[in-house]
Amino acid sequence: MGTQDRKDKGGAPEALSRRSFLSKGAAAGVGAAALTGATTAEANAQIKWDHTADVVVIGAGVAGLAAAITVRDHGGSVIAVDENYDIGGRGMLSGGRLHLGGGNAMQQKHGIKDTADQVYADWVRFDAGSARYSDRDLVRVFADENVATYNFLVENGVEFIDRMIGPEAASTIPRTFVTVEWHVPSELIAPGRNRNGSGLVRRLEASARKKGAQIFLRHKMTKIIREQDNSRRVIGIAAMNGSNAVNIQAKKGIIIATGGHTGNVNFRRTFDPRLTEEYQQACEPWVHQGADGELAAMELGASLWATAAQTREAGAAITKTRHIGCRWGYSSLVYQPESPMFRLARATGLTVEDWQDVIFVNQNGKRFWNEVDGSYNFFAACMAWNGDKSKLNGGGPIWAIFDADGAAREKWNTKPPNVDPDGFFFSADTIAELAGKIKNPYQKQPISGAVLQETVARYNSFVTAGADADFKKPTPLHKIEKPPFYAAWSTPILHDTLTGLRTNTNAEVMDIRGEVIQGLYCAGESQGGFAQHGLARCLTFGRVAARHAASRTA
Amino acid sequence: MATHSTAIELSEPVPAEVAAGTELVLKLKLTCAAGCDLHSLPLTITGPDHEAGASCHINDNGEIAIKVLPRVGPQSFTISFGPHEAAGIRHEPCSLPLTVNAIPHGTSLAVWDIPSPIVKGERFAIKVGAKSAADAELKGLEIAIVDNSDTVAARGRLRETPWPGTTALYWDEVELPAPAEEGLSRWSVRFAPAGLALPHDGTAAEFTAAIVPPPQHRLTVKVIEQQSKAPIEDVQIRLGAFRGATGPSGLAEVMMPTGRYDLQIWKAGYEAPARPVDINADLAVEIEAVVLPEEDPDAAWTM
Numbered sequence: 117m118g119t120q121d122r123k124d125k126g127g128a129p130e131a132l133s134r135r136s137f138l139s140k141g142a143a144a145g146v147g148a149a150a151l152t153g154a155t156t157a158e159a160n161a162q163i164k165w166d167h168t169a170d171v172v173v174i175g176a177g178v179a180g181l182a183a184a185i186t187v188r189d190h191g192g193s194v195i196a197v198d199e200n201y202d203i204g205g206r207g208m209l210s211g212g213r214l215h216l217g218g219g220n221a222m223q224q225k226h227g228i229k230d231t232a233d234q235v236y237a238d239w240v241r242f243d244a245g246s247a248r249y250s251d252r253d254l255v256r257v258f259a260d261e262n263v264a265t266y267n268f269l270v271e272n273g274v275e276f277i278d279r280m281i282g283p284e285a286a287s288t289i290p291r292t293f294v295t296v297e298w299h300v301p302s303e304l305i306a307p308g309r310n311r312n313g314s315g316l317v318r319r320l321e322a323s324a325r326k327k328g329a330q331i332f333l334r335h336k337m338t339k340i341i342r343e344q345d346n347s348r349r350v351i352g353i354a355a356m357n358g359s360n361a362v363n364i365q366a367k368k369g370i371i372i373a374t375g376g377h378t379g380n381v382n383f384r385r386t387f388d389p390r391l392t393e394e395y396q397q398a399c400e401p402w403v404h405q406g407a408d409g410e411l412a413a414m415e416l417g418a419s420l421w422a423t424a425a426q427t428r429e430a431g432a433a434i435t436k437t438r439h440i441g442c443r444w445g446y447s448s449l450v451y452q453p454e455s456p457m458f459r460l461a462r463a464t465g466l467t468v469e470d471w472q473d474v475i476f477v478n479q480n481g482k483r484f485w486n487e488v489d490g491s492y493n494f495f496a497a498c499m500a501w502n503g504d505k506s507k508l509n510g511g512g513p514i515w516a517i518f519d520a521d522g523a524a525r526e527k528w529n530t531k532p533p534n535v536d537p538d539g540f541f542f543s544a545d546t547i548a549e550l551a552g553k554i555k556n557p558y559q560k561q562p563i564s565g566a567v568l569q570e571t572v573a574r575y576n577s578f579v580t581a582g583a584d585a586d587f588k589k590p591t592p593l594h595k596i597e598k599p600p601f602y603a604a605w606s607t608p609i610l611h612d613t614l615t616g617l618r619t620n621t622n623a624e625v626m627d628i629r630g631e632v633i634q635g636l637y638c639a640g641e642s643q644g645g646f647a648q649h650g651l652a653r654c655l656t657f658g659r660v661a662a663r664h665a666a667s668r669t670a
Numbered sequence: 671m672a673t674h675s676t677a678i679e680l681s682e683p684v685p686a687e688v689a690a691g692t693e694l695v696l697k698l699k700l701t702c703a704a705g706c707d708l709h710s711l712p713l714t715i716t717g718p719d720h721e722a723g724a725s726c727h728i729n730d731n732g733e734i735a736i737k738v739l740p741r742v743g744p745q746s747f748t749i750s751f752g753p754h755e756a757a758g759i760r761h762e763p764c765s766l767p768l769t770v771n772a773i774p775h776g777t778s779l780a781v782w783d784i785p786s787p788i789v790k791g792e793r794f795a796i797k798v799g800a801k802s803a804a805d806a807e808l809k810g811l812e813i814a815i816v817d818n819s820d821t822v823a824a825r826g827r828l829r830e831t832p833w834p835g836t837t838a839l840y841w842d843e844v845e846l847p848a849p850a851e852e853g854l855s856r857w858s859v860r861f862a863p864a865g866l867a868l869p870h871d872g873t874a875a876e877f878t879a880a881i882v883p884p885p886q887h888r889l890t891v892k893v894i895e896q897q898s899k900a901p902i903e904d905v906q907i908r909l910g911a912f913r914g915a916t917g918p919s920g921l922a923e924v925m926m927p928t929g930r931y932d933l934q935i936w937k938a939g940y941e942a943p944a945r946p947v948d949i950n951a952d953l954a955v956e957i958e959a960v961v962l963p964e965e966d967p968d969a970a971w972t973m
Contacts, residue, residue, distance in 0.1 A: 470938040519782075520835060545801040545832075545839035548778035548873075565778060569875060577878040580786045581854060582910040582934075591908050591934040597782040597877075599799060600835050 160343060165352065165365040169195040169330065171665045172353055172366035174337045174409055175373035177205020178313075178651050179640030181320035182658030183371045183665075185272055188327040190666035195364055196329060197355055199336035199408075204317035205375045206399045206641075207651060208305050209449055212312025214269070214276075215284070215652040217291030218262030221270070226280045230289045235259035239648065244286035245430030251422050251645035254657075257621045258646055261656045262291075268659060272323035274316055285431075285649070295319075305402055307454050316651065335362060340370060340412045340636065349634040350416070369635045369665030372625070373658060374409030376613025376641030378433075383407040385509075387426040387615065390499040392510030394558035398435070398446035398611040401460040405613060409642040413617050416636070417627040421618030421644030429492040431649055432611045436490040439465025440474070440516045441534070441541035441604035446611060453533050463536035466528045466604060472593045473522040475575050476606060478502050479512030479559055481551055481568035483575060486589040498608050504560060513558050516606040517550075517572065520598045530602060540605040547572050550601045558607075572596050614647035623661035635668065637661035672759045674704045678713070678749055678766035681732055689804065690772040691740030691868040695733050700751055702761060711754055711761075718745040738772050742869050745770050775868055776803040779859050779875040780839060787880040787911040788848045796877070798826055799833055799841035800861045804868055808840040811865075815846050816858045823847065823857065848881055855881050880911030885925035888952045893920050893935055893942070896958040905937045905959070909947070935959065 170192035173180045180196050181203065187194035198205075217223060217230040236259035241247045247255075269276075275296040282290035298314035301307050305314070324331065332355075339354040341363070352365040377383040379397035384407075397405055410420075426433060439445035442463035451461035468474065471487045478484050478498075485497035499511040523530055535541035539557060544550035548565030555562075576595040578584045584592045617638040618626045625636040639657035646653050681697035688694050700708045714723035715736050726734050739745055747770065752763035780799040788794050798815070800808050808828050815824040826842035833839045849855050855878065862872035893905045893916050901920025907913060909931035914922035926949045933955065934944045940959040947955060 472936065472938075545799070545836040546778035546780045548776075549801055549803070565776075569778075573876050573878075577854065580878050580880050580911060582908050582912075582932075591906070591936045593906050593908070593936055595782075595784070597780070597784065599780045599782065599833055599839050601780075 160341065160351065163341065163352070163363055163365075166362045167195055167330075167332075168365040168367065169193040170366070170368040170670065171195075171371060171662065172197070172364050172369075173371045173373055173662075174353065174412075175205060175375055175640065175642075176200075176203040176321075176331050176333070177373060177375050177403075177640065177654070178207035178210075178317060178320075179643075179654040179658035179661075180205070180371070180373035181317060181324055182268070182655045183373060183639060183662035184324045184329040184331070185320060185327060186268075186659045186662035187666045188324070188329050190663060192368065192666035194329045194662075195332060196324070197332045197335035197337060197353070197364065199334065200403060201334055202305075203321045203331060203333070204305075204314070205403050206405075207313045207317045207654070209311050209399050209402060210313030210316075210651060211310065211448055212295035212297070212314070212316055213281070213292050213650060214266075214295065214316075214655075215287070215292050215648065215650055216262045216266045216655075217287065217289060218259065218266075220263045220266035222266065222276060222278075222280060222293050223289075223291070225278075226290075228280060228290055230291065232259045232262060234289060235262050235287075235291070238287045238289070239646075241286050245428050246648060247286035249422055249425040249428055250647060253621050254619070254645040257660060258648075258653060258656050261660060262652075265652070265656045265659060269316075269655070272320055274319045277312075305455060305457055306449060306451060308452055309450050311449070313651065332357070332362075332364075334358065337374070337408060337412065340372075340416060342416055350636045366635065367670035368668040369637055369661075371623075371658070371661045371665060372409035372413060372617065372636070372638040372642050373640045373654075374406075374642050375403060376405040376616065377407035377410055378610045378613045379405040380407040383410065384610070386420075387423055389509050390511070391610065392507070394510055394513055394607055395434075396444055396607070396609050398444065398449060398609055400444055402457050405641070407642075409638065410617055413625055413633070413636060413638065416633055417629075418625050418633060418636070419618040419628040419630075420615060421626075422647065423615045423644070425644075425647035426613075426615040428614070428647070431614070431647075433614055434492065434495045434608050435611050436494065437465075437606045437609050439467050440606045441466045441530075441602075442536045443540050443605065444609065445605070446609050458533070462538070463532060463540070464534050466526065466530070466534055468516075469526055472589075472591075473526050474516040474518040474604075474606075475572070475596060477515050477517055477563075477568065477571055479504065479561070479563070481563035482571050483586060486584070486587045488589055495608050506560060512560065513556055513605065514607045515554060516604045517547075517568070517596060517601070518604070519596045519601050522594060522596065523602065525594070535604065542603045543600050545599050545601075547596075547601050550603055554603050556605070612647075612649055613641040614649075616642040616644040619643055619645065619657075619661075621660075622664040623657050624664065635665075637665055671755070672704075673762060674702050674706060674759055675762050676703070676708065676751055676764045677701050678751060678764055680766070680768075684768055684770060687771050687773045688738050689775045689868075690738055690742055691775075692738055692804070693735045694738050694770060695735050696749075696768075697732050698728065698734065698749070698766070699732060700728060706759065706761065708751075708754075708761065711751065714750045716748045716750065718747065723748075723750065736770075738770055740868050742772055742774055745772050774871040775806070777801060777808075777861055777863060777870050777873045778803070779861055779873055780841075781859055781875055781877040783843075784877055784879055787882040789884050790848055790852055790881045791850050792848050793845055794848055794879075795843055795845045797833075797841055797843050798859050799836070799839040800828060800863075800873075801836070801839045802863070802866075802868075802870060804870075805838040806866055806868055806870070807838070808863065808866075811840070811861070811863050813842060813844070814860045815844055816860055817849065818856050848879075852881050852883060854878055882911060883927040885927050887926050887928065887949050889924045889926045889947070889949060890952075890954040891916070891922045891924070891933070891935075892954070892956045893922075893937075893959055894956065895940075896960050899958075902937065902940065902959060905935050905940070908934045908936070933957070939964065
């Protein structure tokens with residue numbers, strides 16, 4: 117991969133031989149039963165466990181690391197598995213903004229008065245889109261755990277910038293503060309981009325390992341194993357470490373912390389059929405939000421919860437690409453050439469400072485909305501059906517069109533590594549020629565040169581006249597006329613997962629009949645019911661889940 | 671000696687149209703009814719003028735290339751094989767006739783540095799450029815600007831070297847007269863290349879410009895920040911077709927004809943409502959712009 121896997125002090129399992137793979141079975145339970153003719157219970161009894169711990173955490177991101185530490189703090193043994201080659205999940209690439217209040221020490225230091233009751237009251241507000249659809253039982257837990265979670269971070273070595281920010285979102289009191297970026301540049305994934313979340317996850321990792329948590333990287337969970345047919349007790353997981361099958365027993369509990377579903381096209385379309393394959397996921401190629409935890413739990417009958425939060429049309433579920441001309445141009449994330457992810461990301465993108473400098477066209481080469489807008493109305497226009505009879509859902513790619521003057525105003529260098537000419541950035545001598553060059557896996561048919569030329573000519577006439585008669589772009593300023601001309605990928609990019617598995621206030625996963633699936637927990641973006649953007653809910657419910665799991669009887 | 675029949679088959683259909691004078695890559699297979707591997711054996715291509723056939727081989731991608739003649743219209747080719755005798759086997763001859771419809775190369779245009787507004791009746795200059803889809807040299811070719819009464823308003827001749835930053839956009843600067851009528855005027859740029867080695871289609875493109883009466887009055891706009899009252903530089907000023915930008919002192923001057931206009935400003939990070947202004951003498955206005963909070967992309971919060 118270009119970087120060394122971080123050492124798993126817990127000890128990754130040795131590569132298993134093919135013989136032991138066949139004797140153990142890659143996925144016990146039904147599969148093994150089918151092979152042997154045994155019942156699920158008998159098959160499960162035949163499972164050979166490669167590792168055992170009190171609690172198994174699936175995912176070593178923000179929620180998973182918090183859970184692993186908390187299990188150790190409560191005297192339990194813990195194995196955290198992560199499919200990636202390194203810890204951190206999307207937290208590693210976050211800005212490190214923590215939304216925790218309740219009257220914590222940072223607030224006190226800055227003279228901010230706050231209480232758990234006020235946190236609760238703010239985050240159940242009916243007039244706040246980010247709060248309206250939450251499960252208030254979970255909000256109460258979150259509110260009551262704010263101070264404890266803050267203290268947990270301090271106790272585990274996380275450092276903060278000494279500044280309070282806000283109030284933000286539903287909060288009426290400043291509750292946001294930022295972690296200090298990790299100090300080892302070689303251990304950053306997005307160096308030089310203020311991805312302060314690295315300071316959160318690296319500190320938690322260090323503490324987790326110091327306290328004896330085992331972290332198995334490059335282990336992809338493939339199944340959650342339950343005790344017997346119709347039982348709700350989960351007893352372990354099957355995972356793949358490369359081509360080697362591994363079974364890990366969980367004597368007390370399993371915590372799903374797999375980071376949400378945004379990258380799984382089929383799963384996300386459950387909530388919004390418009391979200392077809394052309395919409396990329398923020399934080400790829402570093403991590404993929406594949407709904408692994410959700411799917412594994414739903415195979416056991418787990419329920420989703422508070423799905424209205426996912427499509428509330430507020431916040432960062434769908435976002436405007438800020439760095440155009442590359443595949444993953446999420447607003448706060450730029451992969452620089454120094455990033456270990458750069459060979460996969462392939463370009464930094466061109467950062468747009470003023471949307472007056474470009475126009476947007478859809479896959480037919482036509483403008484469709486005011487480019488300055490970044491609201492959900494804009495996203496709806498992006499995803500509108502525009503005549504493709506072969507694909508009715510989704511709107512296809514969105515391309516930013518600009519000219520040499522636009523590039524000069526924005527001070528763009530339109531060459532690699534700033535742009536990805538392999539399907540995401542094109543240049544040409546004329547607009548008509550540019551249309552013919554736009555080729556991309558999601559661009560289902562060529563753009564007509566005549567159509568794109570007419571689109572640009574029409575827009576230029578609006579600039580001449582001083583008013584956008586089609587889409588009311590305020591004060592359309594600049595014609596697109598000076599060669600060469602450019603087309604840059606500017607398709608909306610998806611971010612927050614805001615719904616997931618149903619849990620009770622102990623973060624125990626519940627099934628579609630409202631019953632607890634014994635031993636199964638969920639925290640982080642895979643958990644449904646509290647759709648607050650960011651790290652705080654992941655940390656809080658990671659702790660809540662782990663505390664309860666560790667207290668179970670094995 | 672054993673005799674095997676053979677066949678030449680296309681793996682992909684021939685494109686409906688191919689630009690004249692280009693190389694057409696065909697994916698095909700040479701097959702033997704008995705299953706012999708014939709792909710290394712030579713084929714013969716006979717062209718539309720029935721000249722002596724050229725020999726070729728199918729490459730590792732299953733392709734051959736045929737040269738389409740530099741003329742427009744249907745062109746017939748025959749791809750032939752054999753007979754071939756070796757190792758006691760005679761592979762019978764076969765052939766595949768095909769017709770390619772050769773079309774002209776496309777051209778496209780760009781028009782830029784169009785001043786706006788333009789005072790009626792005055793002369794103004796624009797730049798026009800033409801590009802061949804085959805990257806052909808277009809220097810010396812004529813380009814015409816036609817007004818909305820279909821009259822040629824000006825002609826240019828494409829210069830020796832392409833416009834900087836382009837691969838083959840040949841260009842000229844052309845001067846033409848503005849119409850006497852005020853309002854939004856349209857012109858068409860027309861390019862009909864002739865005399866090129868490869869046949870090319872002609873093309874056209876439109877551009878517009880606002881035609882205005884002579885400006886008589888000076889409008890001075892000062893833009894300041896609402897709270898601090900500090901001047902704001904680089905603010906775009908717009909009054910319909912008229913425009914300006916503030917300098918370091920926050921001032922912009924725009925010469926305007928008499929009339930009523932909507933004064934709008936724009937600078938990323940600032941906001942001020944549009945306001946009507948009546949111009950019938952020199953006028954100075956001051957606009958207070960509100961600073962929009964700087965967007966922190968990590969603060970993806972909304973209510």
